[in-house]
Amino acid sequence: MTEKSFLEKQFEDIECNLKKINEKISAAAEKSGRKREDIRFMTVTKTVDVFRINKAIECGVDLIGENNVQEFLSKKPDLNLSGVESHLIGHLQTNKVSKIVGQVDMIESVDSIKLANEISKQSLKIGVTTDVLIEVNIAGEENKTGLPLEQLNDFLYEISKLPAIKVKGLMTIPPFSLNNAENCKFFSKMHNIYVDIRSKKIHNINMDILSMGMSGDYEDAIACGSNLVRIGSAVFGPRIY
Ligand SMILES: *Cc1c(COP(=O)(O)O)cnc(C)c1O
Helix, strand or coil, X not given: CCCCCHHHHHHHHHHHHHXXXXXXXXXXXHXXXXXXXXXXXXXXXXXXXXXXXXXXXXXXXXXXXXXXXXXXXXXXXXXXXXXXXXXXXXXXXXXXXXXXXCCCXXXXXXXXXXXXXXXXXXXXXXXXXXXXXXXXXXXXXXXXXXXXXXXXXXXHHHHCCCCCEEEEEEEECCCCCCCHHHHHHHHHHHHHHHHHHHHHCCCCEEEEEEECCCCCCHHHHHHCCCCEEEECHHHHCCCCC
């Protein structure tokens, strides 16, 4: 018997990890009174090579997330993306906007009106409307991306005026914690804000997506109302930079 190649072993791990995560998402959804199909599962593919990403897609992944514009664009030609959505989830600099608009299905990391303006401008230029999420810095952490909570109301009214942007919901990355109660404090706070904005029925602002929860805390996030979890290392193993 020949020994399995390193890549074959990695492929087996990916398949097995995806199965386990899907089961946990189902259980967490059920616990929160929802169905498995109410929760979207994004596989975060930053630093992961195209072979392993394509393996995940072959195993049924239909939504991938990348952090870096350059990295995504260089991998994109080799990815089997038919039927697969891709979202940008990492911090986006204004000067990279023209490169990414039209190349992803959603930008989840919009956290300034300057950035939103540029996305709208570049989208108009190529005749598309770009779906976005507003990234909120829920814990008010310094040196962290995301819109400060106290600016959210004004921001909503500003962004709702932009012609080529469609707001689909909110995204957040809470402080890292292994404590379930601590996680739920921030996830629940986000969920309340999401529900509150939805009830205001602001023109051009939809609250369909609440993107929160990563490898270490996605079950907590679902328990607190998340409907899109972004999971990387639990699928592919620790990232090698
Ligand atoms: C890397 C990343 C993730 C996934 O993190 P894991 O802990 O590996 O699951 C999710 N969201 C964002 C914005 C990220 O940058």
